[in-house]
Amino acid sequence: MAALRSQPLVAPDPPAELARPPLILNRRGTAWISGKVSGIAEGRAPRWWWAAFLPSAGLTALCFAMIAYLVSTGIGVWGLDCTVGWAWDITNFVFWIGIGHAGTLISAILFLLRQPWRTSISRAAEAMTLFAVICAAIFPVIHLGRPWDCWWLFPIPNANAIWPQFRSPLTWDVFAISTYFVVSLMFWYVGMIPDLATLRDRARTRARKLVYGLLAMGWTGSIRHWRHYEKACLLLAGLSTPLVLSVHSIVSFDFAASLLPGWHTTIFPPYFVAGAIFSGMAMVLTLLIPIRTLCGLEDVITVLHIDRMGKVLLAAGSMVGYAYAIEWFTARYSGSPHEIFAWENRAFGPYAWAYWTMLACNAISPQLLWLRRVRRSMAAVFLLSIAVNVGMWLERFVIIVTSLHRDFLPSSWSYFRPTLVDIGTLAGSLGLFLTLFLLFIRFLPMIAMAEIKGAAARSGARAHGDPDPPGGLSG
Amino acid sequence: MPDTGSFWIRARQVCAAVGIAAGAAAGIGWARDPGEFGFSYLLAFMFFLSLGLGALFLVMLHHLVDAGWSVPIRRVLEHLAMLAPALALLFVPIAIVAPQVYPWLAMADHPDAALESKRWFLNPAFFYARALAYFAIWSVLAWRLRAWSLRQDRSGAAECTRRMRRWSAAGMFLFAITVTLAAIDWMQSLQHHWSSTIYGVLFFAGSVWATLAWIFLAAAILRLIGPLREVVHARQFHDIGVLLLAFTLFYAYIHFSQYFLIWTAHIPEETFWYAQRGAGGWRGIGLWIVFGHFLAPFLLLLRIDAKQSMALMLPLCGWALLMHYLELAYHIMPVLRPDGFRITGLDMACLLAIDGALGAIFALFMSRHPAYPIRDPRLQEALAGAGTPPVSAPETAAEDA
Numbered sequence: 001m002a003a004l005r006s007q008p009l010v011a012p013d014p015p016a017e018l019a020r021p022p023l024i025l026n027r028r029g030t031a032w033i034s035g036k037v038s039g040i041a042e043g044r045a046p047r048w049w050w051a052a053f054l055p056s057a058g059l060t061a062l063c064f065a066m067i068a069y070l071v072s073t074g075i076g077v078w079g080l081d082c083t084v085g086w087a088w089d090i091t092n093f094v095f096w097i098g099i100g101h102a103g104t105l106i107s108a109i110l111f112l113l114r115q116p117w118r119t120s121i122s123r124a125a126e127a128m129t130l131f132a133v134i135c136a137a138i139f140p141v142i143h144l145g146r147p148w149d150c151w152w153l154f155p156i157p158n159a160n161a162i163w164p165q166f167r168s169p170l171t172w173d174v175f176a177i178s179t180y181f182v183v184s185l186m187f188w189y190v191g192m193i194p195d196l197a198t199l200r201d202r203a204r205t206r207a208r209k210l211v212y213g214l215l216a217m218g219w220t221g222s223i224r225h226w227r228h229y230e231k232a233c234l235l236l237a238g239l240s241t242p243l244v245l246s247v248h249s250i251v252s253f254d255f256a257a258s259l260l261p262g263w264h265t266t267i268f269p270p271y272f273v274a275g276a277i278f279s280g281m282a283m284v285l286t287l288l289i290p291i292r293t294l295c296g297l298e299d300v301i302t303v304l305h306i307d308r309m310g311k312v313l314l315a316a317g318s319m320v321g322y323a324y325a326i327e328w329f330t331a332r333y334s335g336s337p338h339e340i341f342a343w344e345n346r347a348f349g350p351y352a353w354a355y356w357t358m359l360a361c362n363a364i365s366p367q368l369l370w371l372r373r374v375r376r377s378m379a380a381v382f383l384l385s386i387a388v389n390v391g392m393w394l395e396r397f398v399i400i401v402t403s404l405h406r407d408f409l410p411s412s413w414s415y416f417r418p419t420l421v422d423i424g425t426l427a428g429s430l431g432l433f434l435t436l437f438l439l440f441i442r443f444l445p446m447i448a449m450a451e452i453k454g455a456a457a458r459s460g461a462r463a464h465g466d467p468d469p470p471g472g473l474s475g
Numbered sequence: 476m477p478d479t480g481s482f483w484i485r486a487r488q489v490c491a492a493v494g495i496a497a498g499a500a501a502g503i504g505w506a507r508d509p510g511e512f513g514f515s516y517l518l519a520f521m522f523f524l525s526l527g528l529g530a531l532f533l534v535m536l537h538h539l540v541d542a543g544w545s546v547p548i549r550r551v552l553e554h555l556a557m558l559a560p561a562l563a564l565l566f567v568p569i570a571i572v573a574p575q576v577y578p579w580l581a582m583a584d585h586p587d588a589a590l591e592s593k594r595w596f597l598n599p600a601f602f603y604a605r606a607l608a609y610f611a612i613w614s615v616l617a618w619r620l621r622a623w624s625l626r627q628d629r630s631g632a633a634e635c636t637r638r639m640r641r642w643s644a645a646g647m648f649l650f651a652i653t654v655t656l657a658a659i660d661w662m663q664s665l666q667h668h669w670s671s672t673i674y675g676v677l678f679f680a681g682s683v684w685a686t687l688a689w690i691f692l693a694a695a696i697l698r699l700i701g702p703l704r705e706v707v708h709a710r711q712f713h714d715i716g717v718l719l720l721a722f723t724l725f726y727a728y729i730h731f732s733q734y735f736l737i738w739t740a741h742i743p744e745e746t747f748w749y750a751q752r753g754a755g756g757w758r759g760i761g762l763w764i765v766f767g768h769f770l771a772p773f774l775l776l777l778r779i780d781a782k783q784s785m786a787l788m789l790p791l792c793g794w795a796l797l798m799h800y801l802e803l804a805y806h807i808m809p810v811l812r813p814d815g816f817r818i819t820g821l822d823m824a825c826l827l828a829i830d831g832a833l834g835a836i837f838a839l840f841m842s843r844h845p846a847y848p849i850r851d852p853r854l855q856e857a858l859a860g861a862g863t864p865p866v867s868a869p870e871t872a873a874e875d876a
Contacts, residue, residue: 011854011855017633256740257736264736264742266733266737269673269728322651322655333670
């Protein structure tokens with residue numbers, strides 16, 4: 001068989017224009033990275049942080065006030081009625097749980113796919129995942145009507161002879177989301193240990209030394225520590241990947257397992273997962289584009305990173321567009337009058353404004369990201385990310401409310417209008433999310449320092465003699 | 476091509492001989508029972524079509540994500556995708572016997588209520604026009620992608636890479652639409668009362684899974700006999716294995732989603748499709764799909780070192796192709812043989828006839844062009860550290876602590 005050998009191997013150098021661009025700009029070295037990232041959590045909080053934090057904290061207070069009012073008064077304070085029994089509550093739930101998915105995509109799936117550019121954004125995205133899941137978890141509890149009985153959903157056998165209804169997707173949600181939260185938390189925390197040790201080693205006050213010392217769990221950076229660390233990260237990435245698919249699939253079962261036209265359709269699980277990654281990636285962009293400028297992190301979260309995230313946004317948006325198209329096609333193809341009505345009611349009924357806005361935001365506007373110029377313009381990507389956030393919230397609203405508001409009996413048709421409590425709770429949950437995120441960047445290492453140092457080494461970092469950057473968030 | 480020529484000539488002759496002999500046998504089957512021939516031929520055709528489409532997808536994905544590791548196996552995939560024009564010719568028998576295979580084509584003049592409402596889509600003229608459009612799109616995409624790749628073999632120019640990216644970007648959209656509609660046209664519409672929104676994704680997931688198994692086998696064989704010996708290494712096998720594991724899960728996830736939602740909602744107009752496949756011998760095939768298509772490959776592929784073990788991977792990839800055939804049979808054959816699955820001589824004849832014809836063309840491609848993109852800008856990257864499979868992510872750099 002030796003005669004079958006091909007010609008001798010010549011692997012040419014790539015042309016300059018196809019050379020892989022550096023992931024860290026300006027040849028920033030390890031000292032610069034440690035100083036810069038730790039400095040954000042060490043120095044005094046700048047004005048912009050307070051300017052963002054105070055309104056967010058105010059909205060958080062509003063959120064809890066609205067919840068207190070709801071619990072003490074009853075579900076009637078929302079705009080629900082007998083026909084539309086689910087509206088903003090579950091819309092907000094699905095919206096927030098979806099936001100979380102980008103964190104897992106970046107930290108787990110891109111890790112398994114060996115995409116080194118993820119390291120600059122993974123920590124912040126993982127934190128965002130946790131905070132989004134916290135916001136999401138509020139809504140299924142408060143929508144119960146008797147939220148003090150929410151523990152009935154947990155499998156506590158024999159207690160008061162209450163058995164969870166295991167055939168209900170709402171019970172699966174409890175398992176799926178709590179598992180997802182726990183694994184995401186572990187992944188986030190384990191990944192942060194080396195960086196917490198850096199903060200510990202740099203701490204100047206006793207309190208900081210103590211707190212970061214406890215959190216760093218005795219990390220010394222020995223080879224053995226690193227080996228365990230890498231193995232743990234790989235295993236957690238492997239565990240998180242199916243989890244990220246399962247969580248939003250199970251959320252989609254809340255709808256698809258029913259018989260309702262507009263809800264019961266087999267594409268829902270992957271369609272929801274794609275939508276979740278789409279909205280989550282948009283939220284990462286919404287948060288990181290201002291923060292990279294405000295914290296002076298342009299050399300770490302570079303234009304290249306925004307460009308790549310834009311491509312993920314484009315891919316996920318196109319998948320969502322595919323799902324919209326196939327839903328329309330199958331409704332027409334099935335010939336079922338109920339399916340056709342459900343679709344036509346969405347597109348041309350009283351909520352047509354929501355449907356077409358959703359379509360414009362989610363399926364059409366991301367197509368602008370085909371253009372390199374758009375992907376590399378911070379303002380354009382930021383605006384697009386806002387459009388996608390709005391569009392994805394509307395998508396859940398369209399799915400939930402337009403499928404319910406005109407049921408099989410025309411006499412019971414209605415039109416849902418949110419009350420001030422609905423609006424206040426949504427705004428409040430946004431405040432809670434931002435509050436948690438702002439606290440995170442103020443007290444924890446928001447960039448995976450240890451990991452990006454690897455990327456810096458490959459980007460031609462200066463090894464020594466790099467002056468410490470000034471501390472503080474304003475960089 | 477310098478010295479692999481004689482091998483490919485012999486391969487071409489053997490394939491052509493097999494194809495002609497099996498084609499003659501299939502022709503006899505056609506003459507005796509066009510209906511049965513139609514189903515056997517459709518099953519074999521969809522099997523090879525899914526491999527070609529899977530290859531087209533992997534090539535476009537390679538360009539869209541600017542991959543490096545997969546450069547050495549890309550040419551083989553380009554050739555596989557380039558079988559699209561031949562598949563268009565091989566579709567002609569299906570086009571002829573279609574009225575015996577698709578009940579709705581036979582009742583075009585007297586439609587039932589279900590067909591009446593979807594006549595805008597399921598009507599003979601549109602059906603054939605669509606088929607023509609699918610093959611035209613797949614052929615042009617595969618042709619242009621390979622043509623630019625071959626041009627780069629001569630020039631090594633970055634322009635070729637950019638062109639391939641552009642074709643892939645547009646191609647991915649067209650691919651998603653055409654593959655979905657083709658799966659609906661040629662498989663789902665066998666039972667036109669039934670529909671499922673996930674069906675296109677299901678066909679796509681199974682196709683890519685089988686193509687990954689095929690390319691693993693092809694890469695191993697081509698490495699053994701020579702053409703890819705210097706470029707395909709542990710890293711390539713590892714990465715194909717990882718994708719195979721991912722698609723094992725993805726396929727199971729998609730099929731489970733469809734099955735579960737139909738089962739749990741329990742609407743008769745949907746459940747009849749699975750009820751038919753849960754009766755008689757098909758029940759066992761369903762279980763084979765659960766255990767053989769998903770569980771066994773999933774468990775075997777989990778370990779990192781498993782993807783390096785040829786003793787495990789080669790039989791497993793062969794098994795995956797068998798499972799893919801069985802899975803397509805599960806979609807197609809219950810209409811013809813409601814009692815259960817069986818392989819007839821005609822099934823084998825159709826499979827070998829198409830295999831022979833496509834194999835001969837594939838051998839011709841392999842003899843004419845370099846076995847891998849010899850001047851691809853990312854080839855160097857694919858070969859860097861190629862002997863050592865990536866066990867964990869390389870970006871976590873311990874030494875920088």
